[in-house]
Amino acid sequence: MLDFSAFQTIDGWITLATLSALEIVLGIDNIVFLTIMVGRLPEKQQPLARRIGLVLALGMRMLLLLTISWVMGLKAALFSVFGHSFSGRDLILLFGGLFLLGKATHEIFDKLEVSHDEDPVTGQSKTGSAFSLVIAQIVLLDIVFSLDSVITAVGMAQSISIMVVAMVVAMIVMMIFAGSIGAFVNRHPSMKILALSFLILIGVLLMAEGMGQHISKGYVYFAMAFSLAVELINMKIRGRQQAPVKLHSRFEEATKGPPPPAPAQGA
Template identity: 50%
Template sequence: MDFLFQPETYISLLTLTLLEIVLGIDNIIFISIVTGKLPKERQKRIRTIGLLLALLFRIGLLCIITVIIGLKHPIFSVGSFAFSARDLILLLGGLFLIAKSVTEIHGKVEGEEHQVKSSKSKAGFAILMQIVALDIIFSFDSILTAVGLSNHLGIMISAVVISMVVMIFFSGYISEFINKHATLQVLALSFLILIGFMLTMEAFHYEIPKGYIYFALFFSMVVEMINLRMRKKEVAKH
């Protein structure tokens, strides 16, 4: 228990918590967009369930971290390329995220995004299953990052719990803001396509620094915020 009285412990906890929040942005964006199809009174409930499931997945994966690390070992090869279980999970997750995001963009362009509201119970279950699938993929990335920054299971679980509480608190505001502006939805979906592409490349052992993607998102969001402000001024003039 001596590590509880060491300053490095709390620095590690703060760093890991902030990193978990940053890595959770793509999860919140995806959840916000897919739950935006549901009636407003059901959105918060499905969002909260989705994020709580993500929390349970991450804590569960941390508790079997030796198994997760073992997933990096090759299980079969195609030519000179060796695939591990982790590679397959990342590949399937990346392709799913790309396909889902492209489909969502197509639906918005063609005006088909509200069709899911016709069957509320089936829509809620289908959306929750999509969230669960992405939770599993994003959890792997989150857990492997946590392991790289800390050796204490307690610190890693604490960071995951704190970051998830923060994300649950702010998810409603983020969801409302994204779903209020169609251009932001398309921008967010484009960002998810980038994340899907990154996961696919990682499956083939091509590491793309995540900082580039998150900076691109931040820069695009700043530009879009300026555009929204300018459009409001134009509307006010007329």
């Protein structure tokens, strides 16, 4: 049972507010990845996939909180390579970072270089991501992001109830804004490429953490915020003077309907 006595003190409420704000900031990584992955699905499936991804992220955090002793045990050294010890947490962060680097690089190539074949009858792309495959990849990265989030929460608060409430608050905020953020990113090609660049940055950060090289996340989030501010200024200056670049999309022809029938021979 959760003990809510921590909420009877001012310190408890201050800790809750601080931890909630920190969890929201840490959730930026989740939202960026979720936006990119959900964008691989048809528009009608995106809201459901977004909700499932966020609910799974919250569930993963709750599960890890209930097994704190196991989570903290992941920091124990498992083996050493060239004098450097690796723990279970290090391996999860390392492989999660590698996955993000590969995924973001592939997505940039897919958006800029790959022209997807269309079905001659429906006019829709023949290639697309299965709903279950997208959810599986979201779950995989949820594990990495949740582990980082829970370890941060354990370091800041002593009360499990405060950690649980802070994570629920953060997830509610993410659910409210994830849809509008995703729609904004999908409307602006430069934002989509910038979001993929953020994933590369996050992947490098995770790999560095996995190799025992601590990099303050403040630097990373400042770089992301500065880049976002520059791009927003660029968009404001450009206005609608020129049409944006058209990125390749698996479902870009989905709303155009079937192509007109070819003229009969001899007509």
